[in-house]
Amino acid sequence: SSDSKVISIAGNDPLERLIKMLIVKRVDAILEDHAVFSYTANRIGFTDYRYAGDDKSDPVDNKLYIAFSPATRSNEYAKLLSKGISNLRKSGELSRILAKYGLKDWK
Secondary structure (H helix, E strand, C coil), rough: CCCCCEEECCCCCCCHHHHHHHHHHCCCCCCHHHHHHHHHHHHCCCCCCCCCCCCCCCHHCCCCCCCCCCCCCCCHHHHHHHHHHHHHHHHCCHHHHHHHCCCCCCC
């Protein structure tokens, strides 16, 4: 409804759409990971924003989990992902990829 204090959107490019809503003042703030927001805002040329802060937790404590459906070959996929990340790390490619987004290796 128009008097909602919090909105949630889904679909294609939700963060980009939220940033566009911020630009035209349809929303006042966006709750998002700082690196993800910065990357997306930069990609669409939006720089007129103020970073309001974060929860002060150590990024190492902010775990991201990847889940695989048990209806698929989940064990195989998990091993492929782990091996791929390990290979990227050993070759230095992981650091190059993360640097593009202003991130550092989590290990």
